[in-house]
Amino acid sequence: MVTTDVAVKFTLNGIPMERDVPPNWTLLRFLRDGLGFTGTKCGCEIGECGACTVIFNGEAVNACLVLAPQIDGASIWTIEGVASSGRKLHPIQQAFVECDAVHCGFCSPGMVMSTVALLLHNRIPSNAVLKESLAGNLCRCTGYLQIIEAVRKAAESMDDMHLEKFRR
Amino acid sequence: MKEQDTINPSSLRQALAAKARPNLVVVAGGTDILVQLHDRVDRPWPKLLVLDGIKALGKITLHDDFVTIGPNVTFSEIESSPIIGKYAPQLAQAASVAGSVQIRNRATIGGNVANASPAGDLIPPLYVLGATLELLSVRTKRSMPIEKFFVGPGKTVLKSNELITAIRISKVKRIGFFLRLGTRQALAISKVSVAAALMIKSGIILDVKIALGAVAPTVIRAGVAEELLRGNRLDAKLIDHAAEAASKEARPIDDIRSVAAYRKEMVGILLKRGLTKILESM
Known part of the structure; x- marks a missing residue:
């Protein structure tokens, strides 16, 4: 069957882009196979594991549950855009490293993106809110305690300016 | 084209x-x-x-x-x-x-x-x-x-x-609740759910609607339980009767998420939980 690609305009990690996307591709497949942004991980592809979490218009979403044609007009942030420059990690990433919140690393990009979205909306989350906000991200290594500690550390130590760009 | x-x-x-x-x-x-x-x-x-x-x-x-x-x-x-x-x-x-x-x-x-x-x-x-x-x-x-x-x-x-x-x-103001059970709190499709809306004046239930999820081919109303409650004073005994009635009204099946017997029993439990909380807040 011949399919017609769909023209979309969007912003990825702050950079405006225009592309033609296959109508049956998900945002996840488009990021990985279309643009080579493989930091967003492909886990379950049915919205249950959170490994493909990206920021979509300021909110955490599963890239596997967004159709590529649905990104027209959207601002998207992936793990590749989190650190601002060269080798220096974003404070959230640094907190994950310092708290040993990264073991195999597969869930980490999604965990970091969910943390960005949480702190965008709630700078001082309660423990209940923090856990609820990460409930859509599965980790099979850490047992979650180090991850919760890392999010708490980032929330407490980070300057607001490190969140500004994700609002755009 | x-x-x-x-x-x-x-x-x-x-x-x-x-x-x-x-x-x-x-x-x-x-x-x-x-x-x-x-x-x-x-x-x-x-x-x-x-x-x-x-x-x-x-x-x-x-x-x-x-x-x-x-x-x-x-x-x-x-x-x-x-x-x-x-x-x-x-x-x-x-x-x-x-x-x-x-x-x-x-x-x-x-x-x-x-x-x-x-x-x-x-x-x-x-x-x-x-x-x-x-x-x-x-x-x-x-x-x-x-x-x-x-x-x-x-x-x-x-x-x-x-x-x-x-x-x-x-825009009629009613009190009520939605309660559900799943394998885990996040990301689980409901095994069973109960919603209710009530109008209560001076302890008497003037009107009530109860709906049950995941226990029939569509969401259903628990009409018998509603009838038991309507016009009566909300108390622990009435709640027990209504919970038992709602449990009987559920017609669930066994499937990948749960079994019929559990779902039937939990309908009553969830209704009782929700109504008891309302009673305690009165």
Whole structure:
């Protein structure tokens, strides 16, 4: 069957882009196979594991549950855009490293993106809110305690300016 | 001209014109439909009508006597809306426990209704709130109580040229609850759910509606339990009777998520939990 690609305009990690996307591709497949942004991980592809979490218009979403044609007009942030420059990690990433919140690393990009979205909306989350906000991200290594500690550390130590760009 | 495989209308008029064609799959958010389509990404793909771009369908509006919820309104928006919190707390509660943050940011009320799962979490609250659906096609407009919309699992009376364009709830203030059980709190589809809306004056239940999810081919009302409660004083004994009645009214099946016997018993337990909390707060 011949399919017609769909023209979309969007912003990825702050950079405006225009592309033609296959109508049956998900945002996840488009990021990985279309643009080579493989930091967003492909886990379950049915919205249950959170490994493909990206920021979509300021909110955490599963890239596997967004159709590529649905990104027209959207601002998207992936793990590749989190650190601002060269080798220096974003404070959230640094907190994950310092708290040993990264073991195999597969869930980490999604965990970091969910943390960005949480702190965008709630700078001082309660423990209940923090856990609820990460409930859509599965980790099979850490047992979650180090991850919760890392999010708490980032929330407490980070300057607001490190969140500004994700609002755009 | 070649037909588009994905139609992305920006107005309702364009969407209704597109919907006049047969065999379109409607996407309003997509958190259910993309899971259903997941296994066929490399096989013939249906033509999709994506409603996300129609901003007019994404609003919660307050009128004199009722509240209108657009089909594109997301679970997150329902969860945080002060209007919904005031006039439909059951609905806000259901929206806040479904899926995960990521799912709730994309999933819409129109999608949840149209998907017609007996376990759809927004449906029992809409039953007890007496919600009305507005269904539009290019030439026709009709409204119906939500309870008349569902025929069976995944089956509704929506015609192929129609779209759900509004969900209306009356502004009568009622107290109530939505409670559910799943394998885990996040991301589990409900094994069983109970929603209720009550009007209580001086301890007497003037009116009550109870709806049960995931225990029949569609969401159902617990009419016998309602009848027991209506006109009577809410107390522990009455709650026990109503819980027992509701449990008998459930007609669940064994499936991958749970077994009938457990579901039947839990209907009573959840109703008892919800009503007891109301009694304690009186």
